[in-house]
Amino acid sequence: MDQEKIPPSFKLERFFAKYEFSVKHLLCCSDAEAIQMTDLIARADEECKTMWNNLQLSYIESTGHPLLRAEICKLYPGITPEETQVVVPQEGIYIAMKAFMDTFVKDKPASRPHVIATFPGYQSLYGNLELDGADVTYWKPQYCEDKGWEFDIGQLKTLLKPDTKLLVVNFPHNPTGWQPNHQQWQQLIALCKERNIYLFSDEMYRLSNNTETEALPSACTLYNNAVTLCGLSKTFALPGLRIGWLSTKNKELMEKFQSFRDWLTICSSTPSEVLAIIALRNKDWVIEHTMNIIKTNLTILEQFLKKHSDSLEWHRPDASTVAFIKVKNKVLKQHSGSVAKWCDYLAHHAEVLLLPSTAYDYEDGFVRIGFGRRNMKEALKTLEKHI
Numbered sequence: 201m202d203q204e205k206i207p208p209s210f211k212l213e214r215f216f217a218k219y220e221f222s223v224k225h226l227l228c229c230s231d232a233e234a235i236q237m238t239d240l241i242a243r244a245d246e247e248c249k250t251m252w253n254n255l256q257l258s259y260i261e262s263t264g265h266p267l268l269r270a271e272i273c274k275l276y277p278g279i280t281p282e283e284t285q286v287v288v289p290q291e292g293i294y295i296a297m298k299a300f301m302d303t304f305v306k307d308k309p310a311s312r313p314h315v316i317a318t319f320p321g322y323q324s325l326y327g328n329l330e331l332d333g334a335d336v337t338y339w340k341p342q343y344c345e346d347k348g349w350e351f352d353i354g355q356l357k358t359l360l361k362p363d364t365k366l367l368v369v370n371f372p373h374n375p376t377g378w379q380p381n382h383q384q385w386q387q388l389i390a391l392c393k394e395r396n397i398y399l400f401s402d403e404m405y406r407l408s409n410n411t412e413t414e415a416l417p418s419a420c421t422l423y424n425n426a427v428t429l430c431g432l433s434k435t436f437a438l439p440g441l442r443i444g445w446l447s448t449k450n451k452e453l454m455e456k457f458q459s460f461r462d463w464l465t466i467c468s469s470t471p472s473e474v475l476a477i478i479a480l481r482n483k484d485w486v487i488e489h490t491m492n493i494i495k496t497n498l499t500i501l502e503q504f505l506k507k508h509s510d511s512l513e514w515h516r517p518d519a520s521t522v523a524f525i526k527v528k529n530k531v532l533k534q535h536s537g538s539v540a541k542w543c544d545y546l547a548h549h550a551e552v553l554l555l556p557s558t559a560y561d562y563e564d565g566f567v568r569i570g571f572g573r574r575n576m577k578e579a580l581k582t583l584e585k586h587i
């Protein structure tokens with residue numbers, strides 16, 4: 201087999217595959233505590249109850265159930281069901297990147313399209329493009345001891361090349377939880393418009409703002425060449441449904457998404473789509489479930505990190521279910537200066553799982569902590585014995 205063609209390891213997913221179902225206290229998950237199916241079904245309106253009770257386990261529309269797409273569109277003023285494609289979230293990234301590359305390469309065969317992507321980040325957001333031969337420049341956040349993480353739009357401008365084709369962003373950002381303010385977001389959109397750059401906006405953590413910040417308007421509602429990815433895995437606390445969507449006003453891209461999906465899952469799971477309709481019709485209740493957990497956990501976490509500020513340093517993130525915390529020398533020196541070694545040690549000896557920054561191929565010295573699960577108090581109590 202051609203070694204060059206074997207996909208590189210998806211480091212974060214391999215890390216979770218190793219530990220997620222064996223370590224007792226998961227303290228780095230990006231999903232919120234999942235909603236119970238019985239609780240969700242209890243919220244179904246008459247139409248959904250009938251659909252659920254009479255559900256035939258057949259194939260479903262490849263673009264997604266019309267009622268589901270209608271609910272999704274309520275999140276995005278001006279977006280129609282025809283401008284929305286239901287996908288598995290991870291599949292959505294794959295499909296979108298294939299569609300972008302297809303567009304760029306058809307425009308200019310044998311070229312290496314230039315792309316800028318937020319980094320560190322969920323690996324498929326830049327990895328798919330790298331695998332397909334794009335020239336990817338990373339847009340990295342700065343870490344400031346007094347302010348925490350921040351992506352600088354001024355710096356983004358310096359990364360642009362005359363032929364930059366695509367900007368890939370993920371705000372609220374996994375793993376830092378940072379999101380731009382409204383003005384910065386508008387600047388970023390304006391930059392893409394001005395330079396005719398496509399925008400892929402991973403908004404999987406949208407609507408999870410835990411500070412004074414508000415959710416940003418989705419990219420697909422602001423720019424015709426923007427694609428929004430969102431789904432039910434994070435803020436909506438339903439990762440097991442495997443339901444997400446791509447929304448864009450760009451008709452050509454939408455047609456490509458549909459074509460590429462035919463080579464992958466073809467259509468979603470029918471029961472998942474019905475449950476997704478119920479969830480979106482009860483959006484406020486679902487989000488409140490997640491936000492209540494996040495708010496409680498952030499208070500606990502804040503106290504814990506204050507107490508252990510000689511070992512760990514953080515700044516409360518704007519949104520999302522995760523923070524990227526600095527690990528200080530006091531801890532690192534006991535583990536040969538490596539967060540990966542500390543995390544392995546914790547997994548084996550403390551039954552606590554933290555995600556090392558090296559799983560993102562990012563510099564050593566940070567860990568991702570997740571605060572969307574109900575186990576926070578217990579997990580921190582155990583962690584405390586090992587810092």
Ligand SMILES: Cc1ncc(COP(=O)(O)O)c(C=O)c1O
Nearest residue numbers: 230289290322370374402404433
């Ligand atoms: C930023 C981001 N995008 C996409 C995904 C993929 O979501 P899913 O695992 O539900 O396919 C994740 C998962 O962690 C993520 O963090």
